[in-house]
Amino acid sequence: MNHFAIYTQWDIEPVEGRGCKLWDRHGVEYLDLYGGHAVLSVGHGHPTYVEAIGRQLAALGFYSNAVKNTLQERLAERLGVLSGYPHYALFLCNSGAEANENALKMASFHTGKQKMIAFRGAFHGRTSGAVAVTDNPAIVAPFNRTENVVFLPLNDREAVERALASGAYAGVIIEGIQGVAGIIPPDDDFLRDLRTLCSKYAAALILDEVQSGYGRTGKFFAHQYAGVEPDLITVAKGMGNGFPVAGVLIAPSFKPVEGMLGSTFGGNHLACAAALAVLEIIEHEGLIARAAALGRFVGERLAPLDAVRELRGRGLMIGIELKPEKAGLRPRILNDYRIFTGSAGAHVIRLLPPLTVAEEELQQLIDALTAMDSPQS
Numbered sequence: 479m480n481h482f483a484i485y486t487q488w489d490i491e492p493v494e495g496r497g498c499k500l501w502d503r504h505g506v507e508y509l510d511l512y513g514g515h516a517v518l519s520v521g522h523g524h525p526t527y528v529e530a531i532g533r534q535l536a537a538l539g540f541y542s543n544a545v546k547n548t549l550q551e552r553l554a555e556r557l558g559v560l561s562g563y564p565h566y567a568l569f570l571c572n573s574g575a576e577a578n579e580n581a582l583k584m585a586s587f588h589t590g591k592q593k594m595i596a597f598r599g600a601f602h603g604r605t606s607g608a609v610a611v612t613d614n615p616a617i618v619a620p621f622n623r624t625e626n627v628v629f630l631p632l633n634d635r636e637a638v639e640r641a642l643a644s645g646a647y648a649g650v651i652i653e654g655i656q657g658v659a660g661i662i663p664p665d666d667d668f669l670r671d672l673r674t675l676c677s678k679y680a681a682a683l684i685l686d687e688v689q690s691g692y693g694r695t696g697k698f699f700a701h702q703y704a705g706v707e708p709d710l711i712t713v714a715k716g717m718g719n720g721f722p723v724a725g726v727l728i729a730p731s732f733k734p735v736e737g738m739l740g741s742t743f744g745g746n747h748l749a750c751a752a753a754l755a756v757l758e759i760i761e762h763e764g765l766i767a768r769a770a771a772l773g774r775f776v777g778e779r780l781a782p783l784d785a786v787r788e789l790r791g792r793g794l795m796i797g798i799e800l801k802p803e804k805a806g807l808r809p810r811i812l813n814d815y816r817i818f819t820g821s822a823g824a825h826v827i828r829l830l831p832p833l834t835v836a837e838e839e840l841q842q843l844i845d846a847l848t849a850m851d852s853p854q855s
């Protein structure tokens with residue numbers, strides 16, 4: 479059997495990682511400012527993380543949710559405290575799409591309504607409900623297309639109110655910062671308006687913090703810059719630092735319904751051990767405040783470059799929009815300087831490094847872009 483080749487890939491195979499460094503099998507070193515797509519929150523091979531997973535595997539790697547697992551309670555308690563949501567409940571699952579799927583389901587179940595508002599440019603995952611609220615017709619199968627979803631322009635308060643006033647909408651789903659669209663933060667005022675409107679029209683506000691959460695933006699969640707409290711918050715990526723674990727933070731007004739949610743692997747012992755270790759490292763190393771400071775460091779140094787059309791994002795979720803004629807710089811960062819970065823479209827570089835990244839490592843990218851920043855480049 480061949481494997482199903484669905485990914486566009488770089489012709490590089492990392493076999494070892496430490497912190498923000500990766501090595502291929504020939505010993506060639508790369509700098510990872512992509513973090514495996516915002517996943518490596520605490521970096522490759524962090525000793526606390528490695529030790530915690532190893533210890534848990536030796537004790538008990540897995541048992542099903544048919545038995546008590548106090549690791550889940552510890553994780554909910556720690557996540558509640560560190561995120562500023564100690565009064566919320568936590569449902570554990572395995573991926574960002576699955577977390578969104580469950581949040582959409584809860585919003586609909588709880589309100590008894592069918593329709594959902596999503597935004598242009600949104601990406602929420604590839605499973606049935608998550609892809610239905612994703613604004614990319616190319617990846618939505620006919621089976622998943624539904625008239626229950628409307629895509630409105632980001633930051634258009636009037637359009638949201640017109641839709642919600644119909645009384646048919648169970649909720650609004652929005653990313654803390656739109657990632658795939660090119661690192662586009664919604665206006666803080668717009669998030670506050672969404673909170674007011676969802677409360678007014680009895681709809682659930684769902685914040686997808688799968689990419690923008692876990693301290694990446696300099697606050698635990700990106701929406702906390704706007705000072706709003708969503709009804710449902712989804713997390714994944716940085717939560718497990720590579721171990722598949724995800725969750726939905728659920729406001730106290732939602733009551734559990736027997737059998738509505740469930741998962742074979744969700745919240746298993748290894749996943750909880752990984753997620754607890756990540757939180758411990760984030761807290762112990764002050765990674766959230768660092769992300770804010772390092773974001774400012776990068777912003778100040780890249781803003782003056784001629785090649786840069788716009789810098790967007792917060793903390794260590796950074797979108798560098800290049801002038802269209804400078805799009806060729808992006809592949810050169812990897813080929814000439816051996817630095818992994820992400821992309822969004824042809825000329826936006828996405829920086830999503832581990833939150834443990836050193837200032838000197840970010841300086842390597844700044845030096846590379848500065849060296850290529852001559853009018854002839």
Ligand SMILES: Cc1ncc(COP(=O)(O)O)c(C=O)c1O
Pocket residue numbers: 573574575576578601602603604653657658686687688689690714715
């Ligand atoms: C904002 C957002 N939501 C959801 C997802 C889907 O997460 P997963 O690939 O873990 O299903 C992603 C993945 O890139 C994402 O960026």
